[in-house]
Amino acid sequence: MIKNLINKIKEFDTAEDKERRSSKLYGKAALYNTPNQITEAAAVVAGSGYKKFDVYTPYPLHGMDTAMGMGAPKIGYVSFILGITGTSLALLMMIWMSTIDYPNIIGGKPFFGLPAGIPITFESTVLLCGIATVLGLLVLFSKMPKLNSPLNDTDFMKHVTSDKYGLVIEADDEKYIESDVLKLFADTKAYEVQDIYFRESNLTTKTPLFDKKFTGAIIGTAILTAVVSYFTLNYVLYDVVPFDWMRQQGRIDSQSKSDFFPNKSGMREPVTGTVARGFMPYEYAGMPDSAVKLLANPVPVTKKSLERGQDRYNIYCSPCHGYFGDGDGRMRDQFPKPPSLHTEKAKNWKDGNFFHVMTNGQNVMPSYAEQVSKDDRWAIVNYIRALQRAKDAGETDLEKAK
Amino acid sequence: MSLDATYTKEIPLVEGGVSFKDIDQVIIEPTNTKPTKGWWIAFLMSLTALTIGGVSLGLTIYYGIGMWGNNQPVGWAFGIINFVFWIGIGHAGTLISAILYLFRQKWRTGIARFAEAMTIFAVMTAGIFPIVHTGRPWLAGYLLPLPNMNGVWVNFYSPLLWDVFAVSTYFTISFLFWGIGLIPDLATMRDRTTSKIKKTIYSVLSLGWTNSNRNWSNYERAYLILAGISTPLVLSVHSIVSFDFAVSVIPGWHTTIFPPYFVAGAIFSGFGMVSTILIIVRKIFNLQHIITINHLETMNKILLATGMMVGYAYGMEFFIAWYSGNTFEQFVFINRAFGPYAWSYWIMVSCNVIFPQLFWFKKIRRSIPITMVLVLLVNVGMWFERFVIIVTSLHRDFLPSSWAMFTPTLTDLGLLLGSFGFFFTFLLLFLKTLPLVSISEVKAVMEGAQPTVHPHPHSNGKHNSH
Numbered sequence: 064m065i066k067n068l069i070n071k072i073k074e075f076d077t078a079e080d081k082e083r084r085s086s087k088l089y090g091k092a093a094l095y096n097t098p099n100q101i102t103e104a105a106a107v108v109a110g111s112g113y114k115k116f117d118v119y120t121p122y123p124l125h126g127m128d129t130a131m132g133m134g135a136p137k138i139g140y141v142s143f144i145l146g147i148t149g150t151s152l153a154l155l156m157m158i159w160m161s162t163i164d165y166p167n168i169i170g171g172k173p174f175f176g177l178p179a180g181i182p183i184t185f186e187s188t189v190l191l192c193g194i195a196t197v198l199g200l201l202v203l204f205s206k207m208p209k210l211n212s213p214l215n216d217t218d219f220m221k222h223v224t225s226d227k228y229g230l231v232i233e234a235d236d237e238k239y240i241e242s243d244v245l246k247l248f249a250d251t252k253a254y255e256v257q258d259i260y261f262r263e264s265n266l267t268t269k270t271p272l273f274d275k276k277f278t279g280a281i282i283g284t285a286i287l288t289a290v291v292s293y294f295t296l297n298y299v300l301y302d303v304v305p306f307d308w309m310r311q312q313g314r315i316d317s318q319s320k321s322d323f324f325p326n327k328s329g330m331r332e333p334v335t336g337t338v339a340r341g342f343m344p345y346e347y348a349g350m351p352d353s354a355v356k357l358l359a360n361p362v363p364v365t366k367k368s369l370e371r372g373q374d375r376y377n378i379y380c381s382p383c384h385g386y387f388g389d390g391d392g393r394m395r396d397q398f399p400k401p402p403s404l405h406t407e408k409a410k411n412w413k414d415g416n417f418f419h420v421m422t423n424g425q426n427v428m429p430s431y432a433e434q435v436s437k438d439d440r441w442a443i444v445n446y447i448r449a450l451q452r453a454k455d456a457g458e459t460d461l462e463k464a465k
Numbered sequence: 466m467s468l469d470a471t472y473t474k475e476i477p478l479v480e481g482g483v484s485f486k487d488i489d490q491v492i493i494e495p496t497n498t499k500p501t502k503g504w505w506i507a508f509l510m511s512l513t514a515l516t517i518g519g520v521s522l523g524l525t526i527y528y529g530i531g532m533w534g535n536n537q538p539v540g541w542a543f544g545i546i547n548f549v550f551w552i553g554i555g556h557a558g559t560l561i562s563a564i565l566y567l568f569r570q571k572w573r574t575g576i577a578r579f580a581e582a583m584t585i586f587a588v589m590t591a592g593i594f595p596i597v598h599t600g601r602p603w604l605a606g607y608l609l610p611l612p613n614m615n616g617v618w619v620n621f622y623s624p625l626l627w628d629v630f631a632v633s634t635y636f637t638i639s640f641l642f643w644g645i646g647l648i649p650d651l652a653t654m655r656d657r658t659t660s661k662i663k664k665t666i667y668s669v670l671s672l673g674w675t676n677s678n679r680n681w682s683n684y685e686r687a688y689l690i691l692a693g694i695s696t697p698l699v700l701s702v703h704s705i706v707s708f709d710f711a712v713s714v715i716p717g718w719h720t721t722i723f724p725p726y727f728v729a730g731a732i733f734s735g736f737g738m739v740s741t742i743l744i745i746v747r748k749i750f751n752l753q754h755i756i757t758i759n760h761l762e763t764m765n766k767i768l769l770a771t772g773m774m775v776g777y778a779y780g781m782e783f784f785i786a787w788y789s790g791n792t793f794e795q796f797v798f799i800n801r802a803f804g805p806y807a808w809s810y811w812i813m814v815s816c817n818v819i820f821p822q823l824f825w826f827k828k829i830r831r832s833i834p835i836t837m838v839l840v841l842l843v844n845v846g847m848w849f850e851r852f853v854i855i856v857t858s859l860h861r862d863f864l865p866s867s868w869a870m871f872t873p874t875l876t877d878l879g880l881l882l883g884s885f886g887f888f889f890t891f892l893l894l895f896l897k898t899l900p901l902v903s904i905s906e907v908k909a910v911m912e913g914a915q916p917t918v919h920p921h922p923h924s925n926g927k928h929n930s931h
Contacts, residue, residue: 076662098916105678109922118678121485121653122909123685124916127678132922136686146694160610160618169622182627182705186634189694189701193638196694197645200687201672205680209673223676224653226485305603309613313601 084260089213090115090233091244093253094222098124101228104251106130108230111247115233119214119223141199142192149191153184213261231259345422345432354423355415362441364448372446375439379431388450399427404447405454417444483754485908492900492907493654495750500897503749511889518883521876522597530600532876538862539871544598545709546851547884550734551591552632552706553727553847556699557735558584559639562646563695566688572763574906575756579746580739581643582901586891587738588636590884595628624708631705638698642691645684648674649905703731710854717797717858720785726778730850733771733817737843740764744837746896755902762830768843769824775850776818793863801857805870809849810857816846 095101098120105118109132118127128135161167162174172179201207214220214231223229230253232244248256300306315321321329347354362368377386385391388404403409421440424430435443483491500508525532535542558580565573596605608629610619619626651671658664674680704724711723740761747756786798801810820842823829830836861868895901908914 072662076660078661098914099918102916102918103920106920106922107924110924112924119676120678120681121676122649122905122914123681124678126916126919128682130920130922131678133679133682136683138683138686139690142687142690142694156610157621161621165617167617167620169620172622176622179622182624182701182708183621183630185697185701186627186630189698190634190637192694193634193641193691196687196690197641200645200683204683205674205677207672207674208669209675210668212673212675214675215668215673220675221656224649224656225489305606307614309604309607309615 083263084213085263085266087261087266088234089259089261089265090231091241091248092214092217092219092229092231092257092259093248093251094219094255094257095228095230095251095253098228100252101230102126102130104230104248104253107247107251108232112238113232113236114238115236117231119220119229119231121223121225121228124228136204138196138199138204141203142196145195145199146188146192149188150184152191153187154180157183211262211264213259213265217257217259219257219259347419348423351416351419351423354419355413358415358418360414360418360441360444362438362445364445368442369446369449371439372442372444372449375435376443376446379435380443383428387454388447401428405451410451410455414441414444414448417447483911485911488755488904488907488911489653489657491752491755492650492902492904493657495896496654496898496900497658501749504893504897507889508893511886511893514882514886515890516883516886517879518886521879521883522593524876525597525880526602530598532874534871534873534877536869536871538867538869539856539859541855541859542871543873543877543881544594546848546855547881548591548594548598549706549727549851549855550848551587551594551884551888553703553731553734553851554738555584555587555591555635555639555735556703556728556731557739558582558587559635559642559695559699560732560735561739562642563692563699566692567696571910572760574910575760575902576739576743576764577906578643578646578903579743579901580735581639581646582895582899583735583739583742583892584639585636585643586888586895587735588632588639589891590888592632592636593884593887594880595625595632624705624712627705628709631702635698635702638691638695642695645687645691646903646906647899648672649676649684650900650903652676653904654900700728703727715858715862716791716793717801717854720782722778722781722785726775726782729771729774729778730817730847733768733775734843734847736764736768736771737840737847740768740836740840741844742892744833744840746901750896750901752902755907758831758833761833761836762827765824765830765836765839768840769821772817772821772824772843776814779814779818796861797858800861801853804857804861806853806857806860810853813846813849813853816842817850820846 093104095104101118101120102124105127108116109130116131118124118131120127157180158175166174168174209215219229219231230248232239245256296306302310304311315323315329317330319329320327324331347357381392382394383390383392383398383401384404390401390403392401418440420428421435421443422430422432431440521532530544533543535544561573561580562577562584566577596602596608599605599608607613608619608626648671651667652674655664655667655671658667704727707723707727710718711720713719743756743764744761747753783798783802786794801807820839823835823839829839856871860871
């Protein structure tokens with residue numbers, strides 16, 4: 064079996080490969096031995112008014128363009144235009160993305176900074192310019208691919224890709240007269256002249272690019288690919304990494320479970336003994352008496368501090384203690400009812416007592432040290448004092464205030 | 466242009482009266498013959514290394530970067546060292562094919578094709594590392610500004626992003642440059658081969674190129690343009706690679722000398738690699754006439770020059786550390802030369818600066834065994850340069866309590882070995898399938914290859930210019 068296959072392949076590989084040629088003449092080809100001969104010959108052919116001729120050399124010959132009367136190569140324009148396009152596309156892309164579509168402050172710098180944009184602009188310029196140069200050369204200027212050019216697969220071509228220099232005058236040149244051409248070749252010391260005939264396929268099919276079926280097939284494939292990829296990406300592979308537009312992110316959310324860690328908790332606990340920045344442990348935890356004795360209220364009673372105290376009190380204390388400290392907050396029936404802050408005991412308390420309850424907590428009331436800063440706690444104490452005073456206001460108080 | 470020993474006569478670029486036919490023969494030969502034993506041994510070795518690398522890569526992708534020796538504070542280590550090392554290797558190829566082309570250095574023709582191929586394979590090798598280093602290589606596409614569900618775009622202020630653009634552009638342009646250089650040679654091979662299968666392949670790859678002068682004219686201009694854009698490109702690529710370091714605020718990285726220093730180092734290491742491989746290749750494939758001892762000598766001169774540039778940069782870094790008066794900077798450099806990683810620093814200095822000084826002697830420049838040893842040392846030295854820059858700057862950072870040493874894991878070493886396997890596998894396949902010297906370019910610079918008459922169009926007989 065396998066031997067058979069190998070034999071078949073070998074047979075195919077060594078088989079004669081001669082595409083049939085038509086009887087229509089493509090042109091006459093002359094072969095020369097030296098670079099000087101071919102350069103001279105090219106100058107003569109160009110000077111005699113032939114237009115459809117070309118020189119074939121194993122490597123580019125200096126001065127051949129002038130000898131053939133050709134203008135300067137035009138590919139530079141393609142490179143330049145596409146290069147500039149690359150520059151502008153890169154700049155527009157960056158400006159649009161970083162100032163219009165999703166402005167993002169990075170390191171306090173402007174949304175778009177030109178210096179930082181230079182590398183990408185430069186690379187894009189080079190990229191587009193390079194691709195354009197190559198595609199321009201191959202497709203635009205050399206009309207490639209041209210696998211079925213009548214010249215390919217000829218004895219002539221075998222020589223000019225190795226060590227000889229060739230010249231072809233096409234048969235459909237206006238000035239083409241066989242005897243003239245032969246004489247010209249002889250005069251310029253051609254050592255061999257060959258006839259080159261069109262391939263049969265050359266006569267029937269034009270350049271594949273302009274062939275309706277071919278172009279149709281290409282456009283059809285393009286549309287099909289586009290549609291298929293659109294649906295595949297957006298429906299079939301909708302949530303398959305990496306086609307999900309980053310919808311799934313392999314991160315662990317806080318409070319979530321994680322099998323990776325032994326204790327199954329997604330959150331990491333700080334090392335024992337870790338102290339947060341700026342954290343000062345409360346010295347009188349569980350020692351109300353010393354707190355009262357040693358703590359003095361550092362926040363003076365001013366309008367500003369009272370307003371701050373009121374603000375904090377309404378946020379943090381009123382849910383349980385009520386807006387006026389009567390113990391009738393919005394949490395009633397859902398949490399043990401706190402005592403009124405207007406009892407004789409509370410009235411006689413020192414500021415330190417209140418501070419201690421807030422900082423340390425008392426029985427079911429938790430500590431508020433985490434939520435309310437130290438100064439704010441003292442401000443709340445001032446405000447509670449104001450509440451106590453207001454509840455108990457005498458008739459003369461307003462007078463005094465005036 | 467190389468001159469002979471008396472500096473009076475230009476040395477022929479191709480030695481010993483070879484004809485065009487011989488050139489075709491010699492260059493195409495390796496692609497037609499069965500691989501030799503030596504080739505097979507080399508290939509199997511590369512494949513083994515590649516397999517080891519493949520396993521290490523698989524482990525890294527499956528378990529993550531934790532398989533590497535990277536730690537806190539050495540967050541960058543082998544991954545980035547290898548990336549910079551391989552990208553640097555690539556630079557010699559572009560230097561030879563583009564910069565020397567612009568300078569009309571005809572001797573480049575003998576080695577350009579090979580060096581360009583090396584560039585492509587080296588950039589491919591390099592590209593693996595940053596992608597794996599991201600930790601989730603399957604999301605590598607998002608390195609480009611692609612729309613995504615978060616709506617946010619890439620950070621255009623980040624040198625790492627510039628790197629993405631620089632390296633991908635560099636690969637594309639090098640590939641195109643190499644590709645269009647191959648087209649005429651593939652046409653020659655198409656017309657030489659007797660095998661129908663090969664002929665079909667060459668025909669398709671050569672796109673039906675006919676060697677027509679109307680095509681050559683644009684071809685040469687296109688080649689010039691590509692050389693013109695590749696030159697700033699290659700300089701930009703390693704400058705941008707150096708920005709990855711220089712734009713940060715780490716002492717030892719945050720310096721303005723980095724871009725030129727990196728570019729010089731890249732060319733130096735690249736030439737080291739080109740020489741290493743060429744010395745072996747020209748022997749195996751009998752190319753001593755085309756890749757002559759003069760080529761090797763010229764490359765040795767470039768090695769000497771770039772080696773001293775690199776040496777200057779090493780010295781300048783120390784000077785600036787002292788001159789800046791910045792204690793952190795000073796500490797880093799003293800730590801480099803005398804700290805726990807001093808051995809790597811001194812490997813680097815001796816391989817890159819001290820030993821290449823031997824190239825001052827013509828005898829040594831032209832001695833193949835000594836050259837071989839020296840260029841191998843250059844390869845080692847340049848790998849260690851990246852090690853020194855990355856690891857010694859990181860391992861003792863601002864906070865002494867978090868100082869740490871870096872030890873590579875087996876996976877790290879496997880990936881390093883694997884990168885060589887990857888590179889050499891491609892290279893060996895290239896050597897057996899494509900012409901490793903540009904046939905058309907070599908012919909064009911041979912003696913008597915160019916016409917001595919430069920006529921304008923004229924009709925024969927009336928006024929002949931003879």
